[in-house]
Amino acid sequence: METSLDPRAGVEKLRRTQAPDEDALNDGVHILTTTLLIAALVSSVNLPFGEAALNLLLCSGFAVLYFYGTTLQPAWRERTSLAWLAALTLLWVLAMVVSPVSIYLLFPLFFLYLRVMDDVRGVVAVLAATAASVLTQAPTGLTMGGVMGPAVSAAVVLAIHYAFRTLVRISREREELIAQLIATRTQLAETERAAGVAEERQRLAHEIHDTVAQGLSSIQMLLHSAERDLQNLGLTEQQLAGPNRFISLARTTARDNLGEARAMIAALQPASLSETSLQGALERMASGFAAAGELTIEVGVEGDGRQLPMRTEAALLRIAQGAVGNVAKHAGATRCRVTVTYEPDEVRLDVVDNGSGFDPSEVEQRPAGLGHIGLDAIRQRAAEQGGSLEVESSPGYGTAVSVAIPLPVGAAPGATLEADPSSGI
Structure with a gap:
């Protein structure tokens, strides 16, 4: 491109x-x-x-x-x-x-x-x-x-x-204006392409998780049940040797394939999320932006932190990257704080800085794509998760970007979002 x-x-x-x-x-x-x-x-x-x-x-x-x-x-x-x-x-x-x-x-x-x-x-x-x-x-x-x-x-x-x-x-x-339009069109094309690739990777990860990985996990459980039922039939060790050997081989094959499925799911996730938690990924992202300029970035978590759906965590990470990137490039700020707040029915991401700020109403009146393109990308990512974006700012008084994403019923504290605990996924 x-x-x-x-x-x-x-x-x-x-x-x-x-x-x-x-x-x-x-x-x-x-x-x-x-x-x-x-x-x-x-x-x-x-x-x-x-x-x-x-x-x-x-x-x-x-x-x-x-x-x-x-x-x-x-x-x-x-x-x-x-x-x-x-x-x-x-x-x-x-x-x-x-x-x-x-x-x-x-x-x-x-x-x-x-x-x-x-x-x-x-x-x-x-x-x-x-x-x-x-x-x-x-x-x-x-x-x-x-x-x-x-x-x-x-x-x-x-x-x-x-x-x-x-x-x-x-x-x-x-x-x-023509130069800005050309630059905006190119940047939007790159953003849409990157978003399309990320969305397709997420879709594939979900498909593999919901079909192959869950199926292999179920096969392991069924083989375990079959082995237990064979033990209750009162057969001799010699009679059980053949079936147990095939059951063991099937369980080993299912376990190996399940490991490969997990590796594929991890590879399709954002690299930072596949290696650590959402908070850890945010801290790594913050340290990277802070090292690039004279900017102090703090990351905090409020509420009962827990594992979220992979799609939601990936969206929050990308949104935080876009918001902090805007702060580093445009705000002229010296301090920034990223906060993830866990509520029973939603998760909220807030990025606040002490930069030069701007007039949100003036930005909204500009032609689509001109200036603050990062906010458009953040709003689009939030909308894809059913969430919303709020921007509070004024010239000379910094900026606060807040994104709220609703959580499914199964995301209540203590619930496992990705799979049944017995599946090991």
């Missing part, structure tokens, strides 16, 4: 690279700048020779500095970018003094200000450049067009920048 896609890695990659729409906007600004530079250069025809030469020099310097900088600027430090903007602004002011047509180079400068200083400084720079373009016209007399042109251009660029940034933000949020 394919490995899960990390949505955070995808988002970081998007932040390190420009979106295709941003490249298209930059290309458009480059074309606009080229057109304006050509117009400024052509205006040199109407200027005296000295001013025309100076205008050609300034416009050429602006062009070289502009295209060189826009290619390398994304890799520059902020100070270098600001120095580059200052140099471009100085060339623009000088070119505007020499040739009034150069005032239109203000338009691409607006985009550069907002691109390099994507905060309030960019807006201030746009307003300052607008004021400078208007003031340079003061010696020759201000006109309505001379004032409105730069002002309207500034307003249009600010509107375009705001709209474009909004589109980029929405696009990146969409990419992040």
Whole structure:
């Protein structure tokens, strides 16, 4: 199965690279700048020779500095970018003094200000450049067009920048959502597969226990009864030798096969449960999570602890693993307590931590599968056992996860759940 896609890695990659729409906007600004530079250069025809030469020099310097900088600027430090903007602004002011047509180079400068200083400084720079373009016209007399042109251009660029940034933000949020959906789908597929395998193993274990193992145990009991009845028939030792030999062989064969059936049942159980009790399995699980991080995990048992059905114990262990895993990975907790409470008609598992907590109602409103996927898995496992899940949490005050699973009537204290005591299973 394919490995899960990390949505955070995808988002970081998007932040390190420009979106295709941003490249298209930059290309458009480059074309606009080229057109304006050509117009400024052509205006040199109407200027005296000295001013025309100076205008050609300034416009050429602006062009070289502009295209060189826009290619390398994304890799520059902020100070270098600001120095580059200052140099471009100085060339623009000088070119505007020499040739009034150069005032239109203000338009691409607006985009550069907002691109390099994507905060309030960019807006201030746009307003300052607008004021400078208007003031340079003061010696020759201000006109309505001379004032409105730069002002309207500034307003249009600010509107375009705001709209474009909004589109980029929405696009990146969409990419992040897609990455989360892919990761969620993969994780859910893995969870469903693991749950299906575990459920099938449990089913096989129950089938072997309820059929083969119980049948072999019954055969042993029947052979024992047959041997006892033969002894009551008053036959001689010689007469009993043959039947007793076959009965003994049958009992040995049944015992050996019963041992193999037990081994198969143990192999189909979770490994930790096949080697120890539920409490012991929980303590081993807790020590594993505690060793992986700075987390103290306590395991406690309340009530009259007893053997539970194999299916129930396996479900409780998996639920505890999921809940403690969530604490270790997401809660930022330093302490956690796992408690198993035995009641006459149910068993309850509580996992409480002192972590950062969250808003359960906010999580429930998210699209299915997004965030807190572990809670969905816990709820599903509890539902498979006829149980229920309760989550109590609030930001900054830790989390309490409680799962209650009803027990069959035969699970009362002192009762044997798996088989008749005489069967030895």
